[in-house]
Amino acid sequence: MEKQIETISYESPAKTLLISVSIIVPTLDEKENIEALVAGVDKVLTEPDWELIIVDDDSSDGTADFVRHLSRSDRRLRLISRHNRRGLSTAVVEGVLAASGEIVVVMDGDLQHDEALLPLLIETIRAGDADIASASRFLVPEGISGLSSSNRLSMSRNGTGMANRCFRLNLTDPLTGFFAIRRDIFVAAIPYLSELGYKILLDIVVSSPTRLKVVEMPFILRTRMNGTSKLDGKVLFEFLLFFIDKTLGRYLPVPIHFLSFSIIGGLGVFVHMAILAILYSELQADFMLAQGAATAVALVFNFTLNNSITYFDQRLHGWAFTRGLLLFAALCSVGIVANVSVATIMHNRYESLIYIVPALCGILISVSWNFAATNLLVWKK
Numbered sequence: 001m002e003k004q005i006e007t008i009s010y011e012s013p014a015k016t017l018l019i020s021v022s023i024i025v026p027t028l029d030e031k032e033n034i035e036a037l038v039a040g041v042d043k044v045l046t047e048p049d050w051e052l053i054i055v056d057d058d059s060s061d062g063t064a065d066f067v068r069h070l071s072r073s074d075r076r077l078r079l080i081s082r083h084n085r086r087g088l089s090t091a092v093v094e095g096v097l098a099a100s101g102e103i104v105v106v107m108d109g110d111l112q113h114d115e116a117l118l119p120l121l122i123e124t125i126r127a128g129d130a131d132i133a134s135a136s137r138f139l140v141p142e143g144i145s146g147l148s149s150s151n152r153l154s155m156s157r158n159g160t161g162m163a164n165r166c167f168r169l170n171l172t173d174p175l176t177g178f179f180a181i182r183r184d185i186f187v188a189a190i191p192y193l194s195e196l197g198y199k200i201l202l203d204i205v206v207s208s209p210t211r212l213k214v215v216e217m218p219f220i221l222r223t224r225m226n227g228t229s230k231l232d233g234k235v236l237f238e239f240l241l242f243f244i245d246k247t248l249g250r251y252l253p254v255p256i257h258f259l260s261f262s263i264i265g266g267l268g269v270f271v272h273m274a275i276l277a278i279l280y281s282e283l284q285a286d287f288m289l290a291q292g293a294a295t296a297v298a299l300v301f302n303f304t305l306n307n308s309i310t311y312f313d314q315r316l317h318g319w320a321f322t323r324g325l326l327l328f329a330a331l332c333s334v335g336i337v338a339n340v341s342v343a344t345i346m347h348n349r350y351e352s353l354i355y356i357v358p359a360l361c362g363i364l365i366s367v368s369w370n371f372a373a374t375n376l377l378v379w380k381k
């Protein structure tokens with residue numbers, strides 16, 4: 001007897017309720033702010049056609065469990081909980097990929113972004129007046145009152161100047177993390193994004209295959225009341241990498257991880273020289289001992305920086321850190337042998353070459369080997 005397969009058609013139970021707006025909120029340890037955030041959004045968005053997607057990176061304060069708890073009684077609230085992942089930009093991208101609305105809004109989860117601006121941001125996109133409607137901190141003098149320090153202010157100003165000059169933009173706040181955009185435009189830009197660090201708006205504007213019209217509107221950044229900012233030196237370094245990727249990276253088809261690895265390697269040379277100078281010329285230590293110690297310090301320096309910056313989303317901790325460091329040292333020593341051998345052979349064979357050329361070739365070989373080998377074996381995905 002052949003079994004008949006019945007085809008059933010799916011009918012949505014709520015035909016009249018179409019989600020048109022998805023609000024994406026990346027979170028890292030924002031448990032104390034979530035309830036007020038949801039309440040604020042609920043208050044200003046009077047039509048029930050929205051969803052709020054929280055993308056949490058395994059916060060240690062229980063943010064994800066709390067959102068899950070709230071979402072049990074409110075279907076408009078959704079949670080994406082990521083494991084072993086980090087990064088504001090990638091979190092936003094994943095939220096957008098999961099969104100149902102035609103319009104997406106990106107906002108912070110720490111209450112610094114004033115939800116009162118949501119209707120205007122959304123209406124601007126809905127009316128077709130812009131591809132991106134963004135909330136700028138620099139259109140009214142009091143807009144920046146919520147920045148935690150004058151240091152943060154000057155960082156924002158410098159970053160803004162750099163972005164405008166470098167990418168020929170004319171925005172008052174290209175670094176804002178509060179904006180609305182059509183989902184299809186965001187999705188079209190995804191394959192070209194750098195996804196480094198915090199600057200997802202700038203990333204979209206610079207990477208999008210089509211030129212986007214951005215309309216800025218003023219808002220007043222609130223002071224953070226609960227929790228702490230996650231912006232640190234690592235985020236700033238990523239900002240630098242973003243610039244390199246978007247300028248030099250266009251002509252230099254190497255992975256951004258490789259650039260980061262090489263820059264850190266360059267810094268490691270300075271560390272090496274500093275230690276060598278102290279031990280050998282200041283403290284008159286034996287050269288071999290001084291060189292050995294400098295090499296060891298530079299190695300630990302390189303490993304630690306790569307672990308927290310280049311591979312910030314795959315950071316090794318505890319025992320895995322020690323094991324990784326030993327493996328890193330072993331693999332890099334192979335690189336050093338290859339470097340010295342190739343450079344020496346070249347130098348001996350092509351005497352007319354100025355010595356810098358074989359030296360650089362040797363360095364290039366060891367950096368490439370070190371990167372490839374450690375990428376594959378130390379920080380494997």
Ligand code: GDD
Binds near residue numbers: 026110230231
């Ligand atoms: N999922 C996830 N993963 N969320 C993160 C991560 C991460 O690695 N890092 C930070 N967040 C979340 C925070 O929990 C917060 O909701 C939001 O991203 C912004 O982080 P803050 O740590 O509060 O950053 P900020 O206030 O220093 O900077 C923000 O505001 C600036 C001005 O509006 C960012 O949005 C900047 O991009 C923006 O320029």
Ligand code: MN
Binds near residue numbers: 108224
């Ligand atoms: Mn903040």
